[in-house]
Amino acid sequence: MSEPGVQTHAVAVRIGHWVMAFAILVMIGSGWRIYNAEPILPFRFPDWATLGGDVEAALARHGDPGVATALAWHFAGMWLLLASYLLLILWGVFSGHFRRDFLPVGPRSFLRDFLAAARFRLPHRLGEYNAVQRAFYWAVLTAIAVMIVSGIAIWKPVQTYPLELLFGGFQGARIVHFVAMCGIVLFLCVHLALVALVPSTLRAMVFGRSGHAVAATRMVEKTQ
Amino acid sequence: MxxxxxxxxxxxxxxxxxxxxxxxxxxxxxxxxxxxxxxxAWNDRVQAALFSPDRLAPTFPESDAVKDFRYNAWYGREQAPSLDAADYRLLLSGRIADKRPWTVEQLHALPQETQITRHVCVEGWSMIGKWTGTPLRIFLQRVGADLTARYVGFECADGYYEGIDMPTALHPQTLMAFKLADEILPREHGYPFKLRIPTKLGFKNPKFVTTIYVTDKEPRGYWPDRGYNWFSGS
Structure with a gap:
């Protein structure tokens, strides 16, 4: 979609991206608080990292560890997540964005780019996605789909029965929901680290365009 | 810029x-x-639309049913009210034709059935139990409740209160549960009876029920008053 050295993002992608970014932070923060009410592993997330209001105040008020507000966030955030996910998927498929920018991605090119990246020898070319990036985007899109489906199985285990059997039952769906969350958090860490390394990608996601095509940049500056 | x-x-x-x-x-x-x-509030409407009056909650083999069912409340097990069958009366109010109170003996004489269903707590844990009791639908018909009303509400001996939508109240698996694991309902689990509603989250299953009322006005709920979702279907 872009000329070499220039990164552009369509308005639909930018809206979808930022709504989803907000939704994911809400879902993770509130999800951690909900997890803390009944941990499936022998640890709890620190309260400061969770979303759902002051824990002590809620405990003092009526013995509720702030789970009510966390659930309210979670079941509001899910609509934003679903909407932004559908927007990004539909746009990606029908505009050709996925085919153009995220395909092809094969095991050989992934391995080549992955090894190069591991040795810090993979240059970032604005407007171009290497095989590792492509694989990462597919992986996170898949993880979010798993998140949504396992989340529905947990939210409505009776009305959607036997959906939970896909995950080995209700508890299985909780575990899958947790594992997919870990995957998304991992993606977020890598994603944010890379943005920190190449900040111009952030500019493109905010303003729609960034890069070094000199003439084009001058024109943009003049019109503003 | x-x-x-x-x-x-x-x-x-x-x-x-x-x-x-x-x-x-x-x-x-x-x-x-x-x-x-x-x-x-929007999620209440979505859940009411998703709720199917004919769809049954999954049932499980008896071997999955837990004998020592988990106790859960905002107060300790020993503080759970102890109701005496001799004094207990179930009171009825609202849009019900026959509002005469019921004794435990009268309640036990109602037709009963057994279900092995899963209790899903809003906290995330779940537990399968064997419950025996009278479908609320049969009781509501027996006392001449207005089944076209929108809600059924409950007041409890421990200060708890809850309410459900009429379609859920009439669901075939919604029971006034008198027994847990073939034993008379233990004190801390809500003697003389609790509502057992496998299509709702656990907190929508009130214990120690002392009043049932039928109304068109959305009944309050103890946890919904504290920020939890009102419909809380499962």
Whole structure:
């Protein structure tokens, strides 16, 4: 979609991206608080990292560890997540964005780019996605789909029965929901680290365009 | 717009994300709470639409049923009320034709059935139990409740209160449960009876019920009053 050295993002992608970014932070923060009410592993997330209001105040008020507000966030955030996910998927498929920018991605090119990246020898070319990036985007899109489906199985285990059997039952769906969350958090860490390394990608996601095509940049500056 | 201002804007985005992550104050603001309440009301409508009166909650083999069912309340097990069958009366009010109170003996004489279903707690844990009791639908018909009313509400001996939509009240698996694991309902689990509603989250299953009322006005609920979703179907 872009000329070499220039990164552009369509308005639909930018809206979808930022709504989803907000939704994911809400879902993770509130999800951690909900997890803390009944941990499936022998640890709890620190309260400061969770979303759902002051824990002590809620405990003092009526013995509720702030789970009510966390659930309210979670079941509001899910609509934003679903909407932004559908927007990004539909746009990606029908505009050709996925085919153009995220395909092809094969095991050989992934391995080549992955090894190069591991040795810090993979240059970032604005407007171009290497095989590792492509694989990462597919992986996170898949993880979010798993998140949504396992989340529905947990939210409505009776009305959607036997959906939970896909995950080995209700508890299985909780575990899958947790594992997919870990995957998304991992993606977020890598994603944010890379943005920190190449900040111009952030500019493109905010303003729609960034890069070094000199003439084009001058024109943009003049019109503003 | 200058590049410096762009940079500032970009930093603003990351700052916003940070504030969100540590969003304690954010959550407690009235504006945020009111937006969340609107989403919760919307989710009530979505859940009512998703609810199918004919769809049965999954049932399980007896071997899956837990004998020592988990106790859960905002107070300790030993503080659970102890109701005496001799004094107990179930009171009826609202849109019910025959409002005569019921004794435990009369309740036990109602037709009963047994179900092995899963209790799903809003906290995330779940447990399968064997429950025996009278379908609420049969009781409501027996006392001449107006089944076209929208809600059924419950008041309890421990100060708890809850309410459900009429379609859920009439669901074939919604029981007035008198027994747990073939034994008379233990005191802390709500003797003389609790509502057992496998299509709702656990907190929508009130224990120690002392009053049943039928109404068109959405009944209050103990946890919904504390910010939990009202419909809380499962």
């Amino acid at each position: 200058t590049l410096i201002r762009r940079d500032l804007l970009e930093r603003g985005f990351s700052l916003g994300a940070l504030t969100l992550l540590t969003g304690c104050d954010l959550s407690d603001s009235n504006a945020v709470q009111s937006v969340l309440a609107k989403f919760s």
